[in-house]
Every structure is written in structure tokens, then in C-alpha cells.
Amino acid sequence: MNGRAEARGGVRVAALEARGLRKNFGAAEIIRGVDLSVPKGERHAVIGPNGAGKSTLFNLISGLLLPTAGEIRLDGAQVNGLPAYKINRRGLSRSFQVTNIFPKLSVWENVRCAVLWSRGEKYTFWRSVEANPEIAQRTQQVLQEINLISRKDLPAGVLTYAEQRALEIGITMAGGANVILLDEPTAGMSHAETERAVALIRRISEGRTLLIVEHDMSVVFGLADRISVLVYGEIIASGTPAEIRGNAKVREAYLGEEAR
């Protein structure tokens, strides 16, 4: 169940690691002992049927929910129990399954807000947001990357769905986090839009660690270095795309025809 990094000699610390992670909502056990280790620089996909607990897993890792038991480590340091904003400051950033942006702010402001903390601006109220040119430069760079520079002055709420999804990714990456969690980034997109989104995800995850939940199997198998299969709150298999494709248990539980 451990990642390649440890298999290679156990020296390198995983970028992201979960051990014995559990989450109960009342009597219902949604996450039932998840172990997951993602080495630095890996693109790791989590797949599984609806209701398997994929989004809950993301919510636990990113600090939106507190785990009932188990621990989460980011670059070796324990982060479970920390509030979401502190986990984010330690270099973990996430996107959401349902678009989660600042709808009344301009596209430019959306991205800029995501840049501020990482440039050390914190809660500064004694100097202009434009005082540090790095902020505008980084914002500009991100907007070019997500191809929304021409829309920068529009309120984010009026963008098309695909544009909002791109903005969501832009906000997620703008702070320069080393670990990026994307929750179904291509859900609801057309084929052409999905292709563009995948190309974008591939670019922005270059040199970073990516954990992605995705239903579109062509995206998963095209993008991921390794795949974990989550079924009823447990990871039933973890391996390279080829290994997962060939895994009988996975085929039975989930993949079925889709994997071909």
C-alpha cells in the first residue's frame, strides 16, 4: 500500500500521506480506514463509484472536515486537526466538485485573492494591494495559463461553466501550492472542453504533486501515474493504470466496461 518512494528505500518522505483515516457521520462510516501515500511529483487519481467517499476524503485531507481517526501528513508533518487555511498555507490547495469561486469579484480579483497569502501579504491593511508588483505579475501569469486573460474584468459569476471551471483551477494553483487536489475538474464538460482542461491540468501539475478525483476514465488513464480505487470508504487497489486495468477486484467492483 505504500508509495514508490518508500519502496525505493524509504528515505524520501511522501508529499501527501494518509494513515488509518476514518470518518463517521453519526452512525454512518463513510471513510473506513484509508491508507494513501503520494510521492512528490506524482499525479495520483482516486476513482470509485458514486458515494464511495471520494469527496469526503478530499474534505478530510484539505481540512474542511475533521477525521474521526487516523492521521494526515503533508511533507511528513502532521496536518490533521489544523484548520483549512493553515493547511493551505503549508502548501496544499484544492478545487471543488461544485464550482466554488468569488462570484461578484472580477476574474482578475478571484485569482489575485488566491495569490495574496503566498506573497506574504497576509492581512495587510496599511498599503495598497498594488504596492507589490509581483502580485499583479503572478495574477497575469495565472490568467494567461488558464486562458482567461481576455475576461479578466468580468464578474466571475457571468463566465460560462467551462470558464468557471478553469477559473476554479486557476484559483487553486495561483498560490503556488506544491500539493494540488482537484475534485472532478472536468465534470459536466463537453469533449472538447475536457481535452483543454486535461491539457491545462497536465501543465499546472508539472513538478507538483497532484491528487485528482475524476469520473471520466479517459482523463484518469491519460493523466495519472498511479490510481487508487475507493469503494465504500476503503481503498481496494492502488497501482499504475495498467495494474488497475488488470485488477479483477477493481473490474468487478467498479470499472466494468468503462475501462476498455
Next chain:
Amino acid sequence: MSDAIATPAATTPAQTGIARLAPWGVWIVLAVVLAALPLLFRSGTALTMLSLMGIAIIFALSYNMLLGQTGMLSFGHAVYYGLGAYFTVHAINWAIAAKLPIPLLVMPLVGGFAGLVFAILFGWVSTKRSGTAFAMISLGLAELVGSSSLILRSFFGGEEGVTTNRTKLLRLFDWNFGPQIQVYYLIAAWCLLSIALMYALTRTPWGRMCNAVRDNSERAQFVGYNPQVVRYLAFCLSGLFAGVAGGLASINFELANSALFSAVQSGNVLLATFIGGAGHFVGPILGAVLVTYLQNMLSDVTEVWQLYFGLMFIATVMYAPGGLAGLIMMHGPIWRAGALSGLFGAYALLLAPIALVTVGAVLVIEMMTHLGVKAAEGTVMKMAGISFDAKSGLAWVLALGSLLAGGGLALLAWRRGVAPAWDRAQGKAREKGLTV
């Protein structure tokens, strides 16, 4: 709202003189206007009203740091206004008694400091929660401070409050602040400074994050910010400026009393901010000016001015949730597209029907008031110099008739005239890529 990307400005030597002043244009104009207003409105009533407007502007802008900027609905903003007033009055009295060489000019700072300190204290509790819980805590705190003010007589002076004499402090340039005009200039100076500072605050990293927290506090956490800290800072700074406004009010009235803490005061600032428009920085300024004007004018004209005020608030909430500023800003893209003139023609169609509705509504309200409240004076009443019987059938037919006819005509003018004209104008703006 648009943010130019920071590029090194290529200025030629010829540009530097006036161009360097250009970003300050608005502030220079505002300063000139504030300085010139007393020359246009010379009467004592006008000066008093201008002074009240200045105070109301600071108070409403401070309130909008919460409501419009950060999305926090407070029902107890008068707490910081009132405490600012009391501390200023006590500071003035103390400075007079101790013969300290402190000019009146700096006294609003005491109010601001008091507002800040109590906001730091109370905000520590109230900003732990957001939304409805925050609103309820703010209401509770307002009640708490309001009732304490009647119990702690030594500080709050009971029912009568605490009086002071603003003329007894150290004089600068031979100004004793006896005449209202001098008080006006004191208020105007603080008003200009406060507006500038509060505007500058919206342009800081924290100020931008206030808007982000207002829009989506969950997302703000995932870009590294703790929404509670953002809200707490907004609360503290807003308390500071409310305290400055309260300090100025106490200087203006030479009095601080428990009415300053009242729910009415907290309600008024909410109404002014909302009617002016919480979504734009200038909104509360417009709202404060309009509401102060109406409160002073309407209360002279009619006994039920609060009813009109309430109707106006309901109309704003229902038909113009962006307030006055929202209505004006809606026209920005159309103006830039050069399509405004066509729209004004259509608006002119609305004038007569709206006048008719207003006349009808005013008649109905005033006749009902007269019959209900002033029954002892008989049924004959006088409006706009005309005496008539409030029980006569003709008066009622006229009143209800103009109300209904005006309403019908307004609806017709809206559907046939304004709505299509608006669509056309919007279309033009859209063609030019000025709106979506």
C-alpha cells in the same frame, strides 16, 4: 473596479505636472465641494444639515465596511458611535478642567480610539460567528450597552446625558468653534479624511479579502485566509470610524446622551447604507446625504415621515436592491456606449405617472392620518395651501383615482417604453463589448 496591470508608466516630461495630480482628481474635487458648500447654502438650517450629513457619511461608510464590504449585517453599530460620542465629551470636559492645551480639532480621535477599543473587545465575541448569529449578537450587545448607559449614571449621565462646551478648548487660528460654520469645517475636514482612509482601506490586501469573504468565506479559507480574522479586522476598523462619527456628533450637539446608542440610530445607519447602495463605495455617501435630508425635511412637513421613510426602504429592497448607487452604476456601460439619451426619453414618460402615484399615495396617507390621529381637530385639513374635508367622497375618489390611474399608467409606460428602451440600450452596450 478595473485593475490596470502594473506596467512601468511611460510618462513624458510634459505629462508629469497635471497627470501626477490626476489620480487625486476626485479628492481635490471633493475637497473643493466640501469647502464651497457653505457658500451656496448660507442659512443656519442648511449649515446644521450639512454638518449632520458629514457625520452621517462617516457613520454610514463605517457601517458599510461591515455590510457591503465584508457581508456582515450588524444591528448594533450605534454602540461604537455612542461610545465615541461619550468618550469625546468626557475628554473635552477633562481637557477643559485640567486646562490642557489640546485643540478641538483632534478630539474626534478620542472618539475613534474609544470606538476601536470597544470594537476590539466586543468584536472578539461577535465575529466568532457570521451571518444570522453575528447579527443577533450585535443586537444583544447593543441592548446591553444601551441599558448600561441608563444604569451607569456617573459616566453616561442618565436620561439627560453629558453636556460639554466645545468653545473652551485651546484655540487655533482664533477659531473657537462657537459658530456653526466653524463646526461644519471641522466636520468636513474629518469627513474628507475618513472617506479617503476608508476608500484606501478597500484597496489593500485585507480590503480585497473582505470582499472575498463576503462572496464566499469557505473559498477564502482555501486561499490561506481565516475569514474570522478578516471579519474581526473589519469590525475593529469599522468601530474606529463609527467612533470618529460619534465624536463629531457630540461636538456638533455639545452633548452625548443615551439616544446615541438607540436601536433607532443603528437602524438609521442600516437604512441609509441600504438606500444608498451597499455594493458600491459611494452608495453610503449618497444614502447618508439623502436620508439626513429627508429626516430633517420630511419631519417638518408631515408627522408620519417615518412611514414615508419606511415605504422608501421597502421600495428600495424590492425594486432596487443595489440602492441609488446600484441604479446609477447600471447605466455606466450604457453611458459609455453612448446610448443614454435614448433611455432618458423613455424615463421622461415615467415622470407624470409617478408624480400622480405619489400625489395619490400622499393624499391617502395624510387623510388617513388626519382622520385617525387628529380626529379631535375635526375633519377639515389643509395641504399645499388647499383646505378640504378629509371625509368628503370627492377627496377620496381623487386620491384613490390618481393612485390607481398613476399606477396603471406607470406600468404601461414601463412595459411599452422603459423596458424596450432599456433592452435596446443594453443591446448597444453589449455590441460594443461593454457589458455581457
